[in-house]
Amino acid sequence: MTSASPGVPPAVSASYPAPGLAGETLPDAVRRLASRMVTLCWVELRKVRHDRSELYMRAIQPALWLLIYGEVFTRIHAIPTPQGIPYLAYLAPGILAQSALFIAIFYGIQIIWERDAGVLTKLMVTPTPRSALITGKAFAASVRSVIQAAVVIVLATVLGVSFTGNPLKLLATFGVVILGSAFFSCLSMTIAGIALKRDRLLGIGQAITMPLFFSSSALYPAKLMPGWLQAISTCNPLSYEVDALRGLLLGIPANIGLDTIVLAGATVAGITAASLLLPRLAR
Secondary structure: OOOOOOOOOOOOOOOOOOOOOOOOOHHHHHHHHHHHHHHHHHHHHHHHHHOOHHHHHHOHHHHHHHHHHHHHHHHHOOOOOHHHOOHHHHHHHHHHHHHHHHHHOOOHHHHHHHHHHOHHHHHHOOOOOHHHHHHHHHHHHHHHHHHHHHHHHHHHHHOOOOOOOOHHHHHHHHHHHHHHHHHHHHHHHHHHHHHOOHHHHHHHHHHHHHHHHHOOOOOOOHHHOOHHHHHHHHOOHHHHHHHHHHHHHHOOOOOHHHHHHHHHHHHHHHHHHHHHHHHHHHO
16 A cells, blocks of 8 residues: 655545535535625735735836826827817727736736645645636736726826715726626636747737737727727737726716626636646646
């Protein structure tokens, strides 16, 4: 008989139920998975609490976009905006979405670091389904994006942008940011499962971030784009996130229902793809 090495957790076979889970009801299973996802989000909050310098550094880029790009294009009236609103107000939701994108798209680097540190292997042998693990990490990434969104809203307000004062719409705004960030973090973890190395992931992330941003409606209305770019913009989830944010924060006509469905569907697809590639990353 061969005994397991001390300190190494035994692998859970997919053919048998994990200890303590036999006869578990569906509500109990849902509560257990929700508890583990909340735990991952709490871990992310603790990281932010202990290292706030990252929040200050990440506030620099949106501040520059709003102060320089937004103020200049507001003065020259180069880009027509719906209902004649100031360009700075039109730009602010786009910069909010951009800030969340830049945080989420590199989240896969963290899961590669966890793989290298042996943390991912330990998580993989727990009875937690891979999809729940990915979902927890995706919404943990959204925690940082929500904090960043609040910073951008405060900056834009200081610069004179008038956002809605409706608390329900503000809560819905953060919900949209959470969905968008969850998708892009899943996209990053999917790329991590293909690239397998931090350097490769960093290069791919840098290569796709700006095309995602400039092919969306974050900076200008889609009707100003050439036809081929409008087609790409229609397939870009960031465009739907920006559209929903403008509708909620500024009251600009927007198809918020469609935007939410697209973001939710993209998030589910991202969770599925990242979950399928997780074992390859953990090898």
